[in-house]
Amino acid sequence: MTLLEIKNLKKVYTARFSNQQTEALAAVNFSVEEGEFVSIMGESGSGKTTLLNIISTLDDATGGEVFLDGQPLSRIKDREVSAFRRNTLGFVFQDFNLLDNFTIKDNILLPLVLSKTPVAEMEARLTPVVRNLGIEAHINKFPYEVSGGQKQRVAVARALITQPKIILADEPTGALDSKASQNLMETLRGINETGQTILMVTHSTRAASYSKRVLFIRDGAVYHEIYRGHDSADVFMDRIAQSLKVLSSRGERDE
Numbered sequence: 001m002t003l004l005e006i007k008n009l010k011k012v013y014t015a016r017f018s019n020q021q022t023e024a025l026a027a028v029n030f031s032v033e034e035g036e037f038v039s040i041m042g043e044s045g046s047g048k049t050t051l052l053n054i055i056s057t058l059d060d061a062t063g064g065e066v067f068l069d070g071q072p073l074s075r076i077k078d079r080e081v082s083a084f085r086r087n088t089l090g091f092v093f094q095d096f097n098l099l100d101n102f103t104i105k106d107n108i109l110l111p112l113v114l115s116k117t118p119v120a121e122m123e124a125r126l127t128p129v130v131r132n133l134g135i136e137a138h139i140n141k142f143p144y145e146v147s148g149g150q151k152q153r154v155a156v157a158r159a160l161i162t163q164p165k166i167i168l169a170d171e172p173t174g175a176l177d178s179k180a181s182q183n184l185m186e187t188l189r190g191i192n193e194t195g196q197t198i199l200m201v202t203h204s205t206r207a208a209s210y211s212k213r214v215l216f217i218r219d220g221a222v223y224h225e226i227y228r229g230h231d232s233a234d235v236f237m238d239r240i241a242q243s244l245k246v247l248s249s250r251g252e253r254d255e
């Protein structure tokens with residue numbers, strides 16, 4: 001079943017003072033099926049963050065539409081948008097976005113507190129999530145008392161706790177060393193294997209190789225896509241690197 005559908009999405013930024021226009025998204029079209037793990041790659045300035053911001057309802061499109069579960073996001077009323085974002089989407093950012101003055105437990109539970117979830121329900125949801133992510137022993141610590149890799153697991157726990165329809169991850173391994181990145185990507189793959197849909201923007205070929213499909217964006221449009229299929233991680237990584245080479249050489253596709 002199609003979970004996310006992006007139709008002819010267009011975004012033009014107009015500079016505040018000069019009125020100069022930048023076309024960040026020309027016409028983006030793709031869809032994500034329930035249970036997929038999709039990566040988006042592309043050169044700097046190709047429109048990846050813009051795309052993620054519009055899917056996240058943090059920014060408005062200039063044209064086109066994003067449908068989540070068949071519902072057009074542009075029709076969500078302003079007063080309902082925060083609750084929609086909190087209850088339906090899970091976010092993982094490069095720089096973790098944890099609150100330093102909150103314990104790890106309180107960081108993870110924050111979306112549920114904002115949704116006024118009963119305490120017993122919060123506790124019931126917390127236990128399996130922190131156990132699966134291997135951060136059970138740290139929940140009473142503060143973010144500055146744990147490693148970068150553990151912080152990102154906390155961020156993943158916070159994203160999962162609302163049981164979102166989709167997890168949107170923007171460069172989740174960007175601030176991690178290679179060992180922590182690998183651990184995180186194995187975790188995300190495990191989460192995806194339980195049925196969780198994930199859409200991730202990344203510059204890392206290795207990180208992208210954990211997903212099942214990679215979309216390549218160029219000049220504000222989807223230029224190419226490849227599926228992992230039955231490839232090993234190494235073979236898929238080679239194919240991703242090859243596609244990126246073609247993308248940056250501005251040459252013709254070889255598949």
Ligand SMILES: Nc1ncnc2c1ncn2[C@@H]1O[C@H](COP(=O)(O)OP(=O)(O)OP(=O)(O)O)[C@@H](O)[C@H]1O
Pocket residue numbers: 013014015022023024042043044045046047048049050051
């Ligand atoms: N608020 C803004 N106002 C004007 N132009 C913008 C704004 N945000 C982004 N742009 C422009 O839109 C284009 C796409 O930017 P975007 O940040 O989406 O790219 P990206 O693929 O995420 O890049 P990176 O990989 O460097 O993060 C770029 O030309 C950028 O300069």
